[in-house]
Amino acid sequence: MKNLSRLLFAMLLVLGYSNVNAQDQNNPWQITIGVNAVDAYPNGDGGLFSETIFDEFGNVTDHWNILPSLSTISVSKYLSDGFSFGLTGSLNKIDKWGDKSSNPDVTNNVSDWSYYGVDGTIKYNFSEGHTFDPFVGLGGGYTWVDEIGAGTLNGTLGFNVWFSDNIGLTVQTAYKHAFEDYLDTHFQHTAGISIKFGGTDTDGDGIYDKDDACPDVAGLEAFNGCPDTDGDGIEDSKDDCPNEAGLAELNGCPDTDGDGIADNKDNCPTVAGLKALAGCPDADGDGVTDADDKCPSEAGPAANNGCPWPDKDGDGVLDKDDNCPDVKGTVANNGCPEVSEAVQKTLNEYAKTILFDTGKSTIKAQSAAVLADIIGILKEYPTAKFTVEGHTDSVGSEKLNQRLSDSRANSVKEYLVENGIDAFRLSALGYGESKPIDTNKTRSGRANNRRVEINLAK
Known part of the structure; x- marks a missing residue:
């Protein structure tokens, strides 16, 4: 045609x-x-x-x-x-x-x-x-x-x-x-x-851009082309937790412990708790979360860290169990402070400067100041027990030196008791010339060996 x-x-x-x-x-x-x-x-x-x-x-x-x-x-x-x-x-x-x-x-x-x-x-x-x-x-x-x-x-x-x-x-x-x-x-x-x-589908999700509410991000037809990254049925723009599958009633966030509080707002996401306590439990119902409650099974005021008894010194040991309720200590030492190696060293630095009359156990007057420092330290540890130890050089007989060390140790103990330290906390023991810390062949060595030590009782 x-x-x-x-x-x-x-x-x-x-x-x-x-x-x-x-x-x-x-x-x-x-x-x-x-x-x-x-x-x-x-x-x-x-x-x-x-x-x-x-x-x-x-x-x-x-x-x-x-x-x-x-x-x-x-x-x-x-x-x-x-x-x-x-x-x-x-x-x-x-x-x-x-x-x-x-x-x-x-x-x-x-x-x-x-x-x-x-x-x-x-x-x-x-x-x-x-x-x-x-x-x-x-x-x-x-x-x-x-x-x-x-x-x-x-x-x-x-x-x-x-x-x-x-x-x-x-x-x-x-x-x-x-x-x-x-x-x-x-x-x-x-x-x-x-x-x-001829319609354009920029994000390749099968929904034309003219009908796609999220044309630059691949999504689902159910959400007009918008994504649901975690697949929980809530589109990302309305999902408070778009990368974690969650519940509709929690705006798409998970609730691991099932207490009705979304994990992202739950301070204790793995343990069911109370909304008033940001999702944390309170076993004794005293309003203090178990994690902060020093007595989680006994109700007590928040001022006492959730315990029915106070802890005045704040050392974590209740006053009823605290041997030193007015002094901050350690749990291991029943609420009393523990003597550290540094404190022990300081005590002995003071103690070795205590001076006695030659060949006698009487304490010289110029030792009053150092003894006052020792008393101050001992009072900081009211439940700690100490041993006052006496030592001599090798001049003279061994028997005489033993007697002299015993006498000097007891003399220091009596001074401490007379000046406010409880006698039950102290014991005295002389070692004579048996534990030298220096040579006895020199004058300075013998001076170092003539000493008093105050050591924490084991």
């Missing part, structure tokens, strides 16, 4: 139009492929507004020219607010042309006329996004009948029936008014399969 080349040209024009215009994420394309029927009845003297314009409109047998093969193709691009613009190319074979032709020499029955049209239409869809989608259109084009062509003004009425988001059936009727007397006004009916395509 001669006009087959023209149809091919129209198709190339239509496809070229779709490629020249860049696809837009909010403007999907629609292509329709199908068949068309041309009806030139009536086209006589009555003209466009004659009373007979729709006479026998559905008389398919007598008036419609149908080419039983692919005979129309159209491509349209959505613009906005229900409007779209499209181009259509169509081909047909004409063997009947109305009841009264504008050319008196031509009868109703004709011999293998060719029909070819290229039309552009602006459409408006009334029910965009619905299964049944009616539309109207207005446009124009150029039509050839038996190789005679003229421009036309077209009015279109039709509908789409969408079987899915992308595939549907399109049926329409176009009234084509010719601008030249040699081409008759006529109807062109079209039915075909339509395919919508």
Whole structure:
């Protein structure tokens, strides 16, 4: 058929139009492929507004020219607010042309006329996004009948029936008014399969950007394209814990201990507790969390760290169990302070400076100051027990030195007791010349060996 080349040209024009215009994420394309029927009845003297314009409109047998093969193709691009613009190319074979032709020499029955049209239409869809989608259109084009062509003004009425988001059936009727007397006004009916395509899906989640509430992040259809990272059924934007699966009633946060307090607000997330105590337990119900309660099984005021008895010195040992309730000590020493190695060393540095009369156990008066320092240290450790030890050099007999060391040790003990140290805390013991700390061959060595030590009783 001669006009087959023209149809091919129209198709190339239509496809070229779709490629020249860049696809837009909010403007999907629609292509329709199908068949068309041309009806030139009536086209006589009555003209466009004659009373007979729709006479026998559905008389398919007598008036419609149908080419039983692919005979129309159209491509349209959505613009906005229900409007779209499209181009259509169509081909047909004409063997009947109305009841009264504008050319008196031509009868109703004709011999293998060719029909070819290229039309552009602006459409408006009334029910965009619905299964049944009616539309109207207005446009124009150029039509050839038996190789005679003229421009036309077209009015279109039709509908789409969408079987899915992308595939549907399109049926329409176009009234084509010719601008030249040699081409008759006529109807062109079209039915075909339509395919919508070209929407942009930036995040690749299967939801077009125009419908995607989170177009840059892959998400779920249930959440309009927004993600649910932890898969707990709550979209990330509404999930207080988007990376941990949780409960809807806790805005998507988990509750490991099941106490009704979200882990991110629970100070004791693995142990069921009370809301008033930020999710921590209080076994004795005294308002002090078990972790801070020195007596978790006995109710007591917060001022006493949750215990019914106070701990005045704050050493963690209750006054009822504290041997030194007014002095901060250690739990291991029943609330009393422990003598450290440093304190022990200081005591002996003081003690070795205690001076006695030569060969006697009487303490010289100038030793009063150092003894006062020793007494001060001993009072800091009221429950600690000490041994006062006496030592001599090797001058003289061993028996005499033993007696002298015993005497000097007891002399120091008695001085300490007389000046406020409880006698039960002290014991005295002489070692004579048996434990030297220096040589007895020099004067200075012997001076070092003549000493008193005050050591913590073991």
